Amino acid sequence: VDETIRLGLVSPMSGPNARYGAFSLHGAELAVKEINDAGGIDGRKIEIFSADSQGTPVEGVSATRRLIDQDKVNYIIGDVSSSVTLAMQPVAEDAGVLLLNAASSNPKITYGAGVGGYKWTFRNYPTDENRALIVAKYAAEQRGFTKFAVLSVDSDYGRSAITFTKKYLPDFKGEIVSEDYYKEGEVDFRSVLAKIRDNGAQAIIMYGLADTTPIIARQMLELGLAGKVTLIGNGEFNTEKTIKSAPKVLEGAVEAAAWLPAFDSPESKAFVEKFTAAYNEAPNNHAYVHWDTVHLLAQAIKEAGSPDQAKVRDALSKIKYKSAVGEVTFDDHNQARLPMILLQIEDGKPSIKGAYAADIQYPAN
Amino acid sequence: MSLTEVSQSQQRRDLRLPLGVLLLLAALCAPFVASTYVVHALIIALIFMLPAHGLNLLVGYTGLLSLAQAAFFGIGAYASGLLAVTYGTPFYVNVAAAGLAAGAIALPLGIPALRLRSTSFVMCTLGFVIIGQAIAKNWISLTRGDMGLSSIPKPHFALGPLSFTVSGTTAFYYLALTVGILATLAVWMIVRSPAGRNMIAIRENETLAESVGIPTWRYKLIVFMLSAVFAGVGGSLYAHYLTVVSPLTFQMYYSTTMLIIVLGGGAGTISGVVFGSLLFVGLTEALRVTPELRMIAYGLCLLVLVFWFRKGFAPVINRLWDSIGSAK
């Protein structure tokens, strides 16, 4: 009998989001290696099967099917992009394969999971709602901002984060003065930044892509926004590379992330070290969440006492998993109760201001 | 002379008919022999075959190179997605509505676009896809923007007391196969008729076609709409199969895939489109090695196609088919 545990990973290995795919795979592979080196789960080794979603739903579904039908995987982790995950859900459901999401933040995914419908979907990642709330709260209460300009990526992630920002901002007397979304790969932000310069916004709410942040920061510098307008939101503000691109602009930036390399816990530090040793580059958030999710799955299998999917599912819903950022449990929508980490750039270094979890208000069906 | 011709063709038909039946049987048996994954790939191939058929009428027969197919595909997908999600209309209503919506929208788009020639027309059609995506993203009250439409129900048929839901992969395969065969037959009937010949005339030389009395403008418009109908139906099936629709359905990548199916299969041939959709969807699946190598291989395939199979694979298939027919 085949004793290995077959784990599928769906991620964007090609296309504009390929970078996320690479980090995800590396993170997951590192975890698998750690587990296998430690003797596996009750003696069973994990084997990982990677499939490319190209960041598009149809390819994501194809990839999922192939993992299920050809590679006969028992578990799937994926995808990064919410649109793809949403499309994968029914496929996993039909096949009765456990789908663990590690990086998509669109709330809809767990609105429709657990008691919401899809019994086989779990998410080990905080939602946009949570993120939007704590950023808005911090910006208003700690920094005293009231006028905000939106400049986010034009995707379900960027757009839904703003949707929730709008939901909570009135609670903090905040006001949005302009709203713009950029396409992946956009490089020219001068027009919008000039508008923001003139409309009196104190902060730019940016739920964006890591690679765009330096461009925007540079152009803010060019337009003389450094020190006048602050970046808040999410978009790898905290990495050395980003800060180096325009230190003056990023000073004071506020970010909420599921994880960041500077997070101060022994597990986290150890992960950063191992990852850097293995791949010669510092991990990012996506590497971490995939690494973490594999470990979470391993613990669930261990607690279930067998790789049987139904048992593992039950184990997951009852699990108390100690992650690098705190204890993880799942609610009845199979959504992990996870903290978001809030940080601010001070003196060119990220400084952590706290970790906040928030209960999700599920829409009444 | 005419006598020998007749007997020859009869001899041929005798051999090709059983083979055709065999192929059909193979298609019918596929879910029982092939893995679910292969069946899934076949479903995607069958779905993409619909817009490709439409595109073939446009590119292969009428000579209008268009990249708009993804736009109509997207319109079809959204039309049936919205109907299904908001009004819960039955599947066949959605499919019909998707086709009609795509066809109807093609009319106002086609009227200005078809006044353009060659490259301008191509770019204009590409514009439809890009603008379509922008609308899908930004008209949030209708389309829910990037969040997309999810939980589109599986096709459900209800005829009086009988009701049936197409839920599994196998069932959906038969549904797609049926639609695919019907569409292929429809295209076959169109291109064999005098209308098909008129379309070819327009492709060959529009002014000359005009001068022998072919209302080229009306033909082009109708074929444009027809191709949109095919794409719309394809989009509808796609939505019901994947159960989600997002603005990414409006993608230049889909338009080029459809174009590659048609040109690579053999523009102006039906067998080419059928074969092309199997090959080029199959190929992308088969090439799933490492993503970059796969794309490089795909690109090289395109170059091979251009240099060695300028007419696509259809001539090769037809020669094969003929040799089967004339073999004793």
Place this chain on the structure above:
Amino acid sequence: MTGLPILEISNLTKSYGAVKAVDDVSIHVERGEIAGLIGPNGSGKSTFFDCSTGLAKPDSGKVRLDGQDITGWTLNRIAREGRMLRSFQKTVVFKSLDVEENLIIAGQMFSFPWLFSTFGIGKLSRSRVSGLRERAQDLIRMAGLWDVRKQPAGNLSGGQQKLIQFASMLMPEPKLILLDEPMAGINPKIIERVVETILYANKSLGVSFLIIEHNIDVVTSICRRVIVLDQGRKLAEGLPQEIINDQRVREAYLGG
């Protein structure tokens, strides 16, 4: 025959920028007539055709076909509803289709006049198509293209393509055919056949012709009446013999 001319064009004018290609020209073709249109190069003959058949839009002027005002009609409508066909000076054929298909296409809009009837399959439409095919084959024999009839028309020699164009005009039974230099590049023996065919179509089928031609022998032998254009204006009109003896025509056109 009624006295009404089959084609009557009055005061047609067309200019391109500063060039007055056609300048206030009035011409008519009588029912059952073969008329010739000659003139030096650039005198506006082809432009005149273009404007009469809807390919170009005249600046002013009226075109009446069989008593009906067809000014502003499109090329295809004039062909289909007006039953007036034209050939082009620059040879055009459906390049990748064979000779037979070329001719069938030329004929079929008349057998299948309505857009949707053209989707018809079934017996009636099949018999119509085979009727067309027979007719096409007769014309192919006439033009001496029998052996190349299955070749793509684009691969034929210049003269052969010209012949396809000519044969296409006779596929349907139009009322009137405008030919733009049908004999150019055709070998003298075949010219005889083309002439015979024109005369036959004219006599037995009652088709009227207006022919632009530089082969003056042909013009004088088949045309009942010849019209001469020069620099966009009508220079002369009359019997062929009168025309070739006209001093102005000799100077402008025949050279000497």
Place this chain on the structure above:
Amino acid sequence: MADSNLSIKSLRAGYGSLDILNGVDLDVPAGQFVALMGPNGAGKSTLLKTLYGMTTIKDGSIDWRGKNIAGYKSRAILGEGISFVPQGRCNFPVMTVDENLQMAAYTLRDDKVKADRDYVYDLFPILKTRRSTLAGNMSGGEQQLLEVAMAVLQRPKVLLVDEPSVGLSPAAIGIVFDELLRLHAAGQTILLVEQNTKKAMEVAERAVILRLGRVTWDGLPGEISHDELGELFLTGKMRGETEAVH
């Protein structure tokens, strides 16, 4: 002068795998004016195109001044002093007449070019009046004149002309043929393909009749009457009809 001549031996050529010329033998002494005639589809244009390197040559040789130029690229052949006026439209439609004439002398870079152009304008005054019209907007006949003029400007040693009279008015045909005669008088070798046999026989020194890709008659124009010529076209009939038997 006798050393420089064009000599074609058992030439087999065509398009792709299709042979149109089935063994053409033709010797053209320097300075001769040859009229090439034959039914439509006989292969006349194919022969000229082959001489100009635009078809696939299967067999045989084309000797030009002791060199076998079979298989040369068109440009190399032009460099050898052979020019070609193809059948059908061959100009640059969106360039003016003047620019077209400039392009014609593309390979020549001396100061005679300008003088030649003035000469051509004098020869065909209609081109002069149209010098800044786009070539593609001119009438068929005007374009034909332009193309002949373009060939004249190339100052070739051998001129291959394919049906220059097509679309020309009788007066213009007169001018074109007079120009060919003048070039001939100046020592140029001319290979003229014509369907206007009457005119061609008047000007040429020698008549060659091609049928089914072979030379079937070769002699002095005076040796054959028009009726005989027509008969020759027909007895051979057209390419199609002889083969239609089987």
Place this chain on the structure above:
Amino acid sequence: MFSTILEQIINGIVTGSVYAIVAVGMTMIFGVLRAINFAHGEYYMLGTFGAWFAIDYLGLSYEASIVVGVLSTIVIAYVVGKFVMQRMVGAPPESGVLATLGIALVLQNTVILVFGGGYKFFSGGYIEPVSILGFSLAEQRVIILIVCLIVFIGLELMVTYTRMGKSMRAVSQNVECCEVVGIDVPQVVLRTFILGAALAALSGVLTAPVNVSVYGGMGELITFKTLPIIIMGGLGNVRGTFFAAMILGIAESLVATYVGLQFRDTVGFATLILMLMWRPHGLFSTQARF
């Protein structure tokens, strides 16, 4: 208000200049081949990668990296031109679409395969802001503007007066006739292609300092930006391309400011469609008779 608009127009002109330099190569290649080069943006990407490589791996200065970027692109363009583009002469437009899409896939993914899919950080260039007419602008943008003007004046002169320019126009109109008058068509195609690719690369290298990030997929985007431009400019028309690029740059800038950044990418095609309704043959084209 007025000064904001003026500032946006200046922004638009800078963006337009970047587009213009890329688009003009594309339009010239279209001129000689009658094929839309869907791979054109890839040469922009290659140039940028070449320069980035020169700076990050070879430790060269930005100026030297411009040379490296452009030269390495020329080498690649030579190979592509020799083996693919020359064979496209006289091919139907569909072949052009397929072949150039194929090349785009090959080039883009080879680069990703070699350098990875992630974004690279371009560190060279003159990014200090200067103040012009009271508006703050990176020096690099001023350089782009000046280079754009030089390129266009040069090309305009070349196309109208030089043999190369005339033969390019000739090839675009009638290939057979080029043979007849002795123009070396394959050579003209190759040279035009290399020139176009080199210009794209130059644009890429000049823009890299302000766009900061360098990644394999960047070419595709620029291809899509330039497609509407070359149509609006009247395919094959150098001067038209310049004006079309400026119009688009300014329109994008204004839309991004007053309508929303998310509509920016739609501007090109929307403007194109509107313009085509009004002038089906482009803004600056000449049309010959049937």
